Structures are given as structure tokens and as C-alpha cells.
Amino acid sequence: MIRVLIVDDHESVRRGLSALLAASGIDVAGVCADGVEALRAVAATQPDLVLMDLAMPVMNGVEATRAIRASRPEIRVLVLTAAQSGMVQQAMDAGAVGYVLKEASPADLIEAIRLHAA
Template sequence: MTSAPPAPLRVLVADDQELVRAGFCVILEAAGFAVAGEAADGAAAVALAASERPDVVLMDVRMPVMDGLEATRRIAASGADAPKVVILTTFDLDDYVYEALRAGASGFLLKDAPRADLATAIRVAAAGDALLAPSVT
């Protein structure tokens, strides 16, 4: 008797730019991930993370209503089975990296990273490990 293949990792995409979210969703689905939802601000990301329980949240830093760092803090504090958060940003400022890690993020990638790095970051975070973009370290 053969066992069923493992379910794909579920990923929530949080970014205030619709085209950016759509691009990430296409990349994720092509890489075999399931998109658990999309959020246009940090507050929506926190709510969707609670209701959809994704494995990983891709989180932009600069968003309206609630920024990605505060949203990450709230998601990371939501319990032992909280989704892992990978911060995605166009800004490689040291303060963001430190704040993201303090907030409980499992990874930090720049938006100009190759798509293979994005897939790797999601898998690494879902496995409980941490990942920082080489340009950041």
C-alpha cells in the first residue's frame, strides 16, 4: 500500500502591492506550494494567519495599517504552532534585520533574490530553521 504524497506547504503572502502579491503567488504555485491567502496589510496578515493557519507567512516590512514587523511579532506570539515568518523587503537595512529577528521572524530575504532562494527560504523556515539572505549577513 502506497502512502499519499505529503500535502504542499501552505504559504500566506502579505504585501501591500497587489502586483507583487500576484507575482509571489504565481512563483509559489509553480514551485509546488499552496497559497493559503493574500493580505494587503499587517493587520489582515495577522487575521488570516490565525484563520488559515499557513505553514509560512511571506511578510513585507512596509505596509499600511500595521507594518510587517508588528504583524510578525503578533503572529510569532500566537502560540507554539504559530506559522513561521519570512520577511521580504527591498530594503537591506540592518535595523530591519535585527527588528525582524527580534520580532520572531525565521528568515529575511530581499525581494530581488532569485526565485529558487524564495522556495528554499520557505522550506527552511517551515522545517524550523532560520535563513538570512547572503547579502544581509
């Protein structure tokens, strides 16, 4: 079973993603509202994949991706973002394995998670 940590600053997004992933047979290792919380949660839960928003307070997704990949290179980071921007390329440069736009269908998101978690 794939273990995914969800990182997004919007509570409704975290809740919706948690429900979607659980219904799709994916284990939700935890949910976080910013990059600092994500770093702590990665250490505590050891997920296979982190589903990472980019624009967040405290520590953004690019910084969090860089820190996760530096400390735990076996953990994959998949960016989930509202818009394709320069931050997506920065996240890829920081070690993200790919990205999915928030407007993607639930099926496409689940497929991306399964593809990138392996």
C-alpha cells in the same frame, strides 16, 4: 505540502508571488495587503509560513510578526524585503526565522521558503 500566506502591500508583488509559489508546488493559503489583514488570515488559514513584507500601511511587518509569533508561535515568519535595514533586525527580534531580499532569484526564494517552513 507547505502552506504560505503572502503579505505585501503591492498587488503586483502579491500576484507574482502567488503564481511563482503555486508553480513551485507550494500552497498559497492567502494574500494580504497589511499586517492587520495578515493577523485575521493567520487565524483563518493556519499557514505553515507567512512571507512578510516589512514596510506596509496600517500595521507594518515587524508589528505583525510580533503579534503572529505571540499568538501562534508554531507559525514561522519569513521576511521578504526590498532592502536590508534596521527593520530586518527588528523583525528577527520579533520572531522572524529569516529574511530574503526581494531581488533574490525565484529559485533562492523557493529554497528559503522550503528551508524555513520545516
